[in-house]
Amino acid sequence: MTPKPNTIAIVTNTPVPLDQAHNTMLCHLMDGMLHLGLQVQLISPHIRDEDHRYHPALTCLAPSHITTSTKLPQLSSISWLTDYWLQHPPDAVYIASPSLIGWQVARLANRLNIQTVTGLFSYTMASPFHCVQHLINHLVLPWFNSKSKYTLVNSIHHAKQFKSLRLKRLAILSHGVDSKRFAPCYRSNELRQQWQADRHDLVFLYTGPLDQYHNVELALRTFRIIREHFPNKKHKMVCIGDGKNAENLKHKFPGIFYISHAPTSQLPEIYASADILLQPNKQGLLGNNIIEAMASGVVVVGFQRGAVAQHIQNHVSGLSIPLNGGWVDGETFIDRVLALCDRPDKIASIKRNARYTALRQDWQYVTQQFIHLMLSPAPHTPKKQIQQPSH
Template sequence: MAAADTAVMSTSSSLYISLITETFPPEINGVANTLGRLCDDLRTRGHRVQLVRPRQSSDPRGAAEQNLLLTRGWPLPGYPGLQWGQSSMHKLLRNWQRQRPDVLYIATEGPQGFSALRAARRLQIPVVSGFHTNFQQYTDHYGVGLLTRALTNYLRWFHNRSQMTLVPSVSQQIELQRRGFDNLELLARGVDSCLFHPSKRSAALRDQWGLAEHDIAVLHVGRLAAEKNLALLSKSFQALQQAHPEKRLKLILVGDGPQRSSLQQQLPEAVFCGLQRGEELATHYASGDLFLFPSLSETFGNVVLEALASGLGVVAFDQAAAAQHIRHGHNGALAVAEDEQGFIDAASWLLTDKESLRRVRLNARQHASRQGWPAIIELFEAHLRSAMQPATQLPAGRTQH
């Protein structure tokens, strides 16, 4: 290799990346978990990562770190404790003029993400955006369905002004292409298969749930909110009890959200475990047997991979993470999107034969153990570098604002 080529590689090996987001650990949601992992692993690979996020109520007053830029926020309706970032264009301009990032990753499309996009285009800093949440689908669940078209138009406008948009699943990529989103690239998700492992199964926890060794813990992990299609969760569990009266089943819900109180009234026999993190979350997963995931609004669904890694029999609709990682009848059970009876039948099939459930659970673990983060982080870095190429500095036919 020529000396000049070696010099280019050494000077380009480390990047200064600014990551802009409304949510980040220790907040508990799929977006925060993914971004926390991306940020940590980029730093491990030798990159400098600046985190730009709204100040949360849990942040100490006057908290400041070298690679942390806090902005003002508004309370986010329906998400207690979280803040929706305010527009902060001038603050970002001053900061980035003093020390210019090589590339931005904008993970959320609110006022803070919008101001970051404007500042970056003014300073000619390349931008990669991430499509992490189906906000345009959530509007129907919160009684503002009339906003769906306007929100979709805004999201398309926003993402088409970045050099590329990263999407987590092939089904999401196809759907957004159909809606006129350009420059889409796939960035899947990984799972920590050492943390989420069948060996974390706890007889003591199952005893707390009132379950003996051969009883069936039907698990759900996620936010207890309207967009998660939880009415089907309740309906499916009741159908399983009727179809399998010879088995002792108990519904275990891990997570919190605005529908928790109503679900507790509907399901008085269910166990509500609240929010769990880290080792405790892994123990809850591994102590289950069947995992029901009825959501239809996911861009990916990290919990699907976590449940597979924990060796559970997963039932989900054939989209997002489930479509990518589950082969029906081999390492899980799938139903056609919105086919509620198909979802119930898939869950019932897993409970019909003890040997089939055992085989599916073994295959689930085996598959998930190969879905690590290192290759995904490497691809993420490659996408960031690709966006920095001069030919993609501004998408063709679009003017700078």
């Protein structure tokens, strides 16, 4: 008799674009599990009619009293799911982020003795002195953590942040990458010509919001100093993003190719056609662009936080610049990039190592890590409170 495939329930309060699976981590994980033969239950107030036809092993469940236009579910009975789970219980439940529907499902799963894992990938700990933020940090997050076998975060840096809130059983699951879609083979001489860059010129790249929070001005100032130091070179910079400071930055830093929005279908070619990605954001967020650039064979330069700290070995697979007591050291950032520009052999070596590192973060590998965390027995001891992936 063929054994019954494992079933994992996914709970999310945000729409899941199943027809655009390359856009979100959750979609990649769901696709990977379905490809490996697991059964998936998607529980969300934003289920669409076409979602039910996405895959035969995917079951879409939504509260009957919630319409797809409702932003948050009401605190009402969850009997619609209770009845279903009594007949079709999952082996484990993943709550993608703390929410009202997540709170309901976590209570139900604990009542039915179903293992629960919580994710904090999209959660930031900004504004700790705000009363609502304080309430979430010290009441909501610990409650979800207490009901969960693991709480997943995306980097060692964020694990340490959440550990300061006395959260236990933290496990790291880094963002993955489609290493076939993002690859050096998509380097385009035609695109580089549009940027007016010759074969041996360096193309610098910045991707993200054009605002002070993401420290974009340091990236643009770095490139301006590079042009001053190498007047005989035709190094170029491409800045992809938009924001309220966009017009001011364009006026302050001319001679840069500004692109307010690049279709996702063009990103592999853009990354592969660049040479150095400047990411001076010190917050260290999910870092999709970090791992995608590395897979494309690009040198990533950033501060030692989040995805940069997680994936980059300094001077081997990129430049990971320590923060000076938590503060951005702009001069060190600029000096490191300037020194690198004088070492074409070093750039070539880092590009190769970046690609090799990204291959170990392919979505297939990340999905297998996720499944292991979901289905493995609950830890019996709190001694090892931060679990890192084994390579």
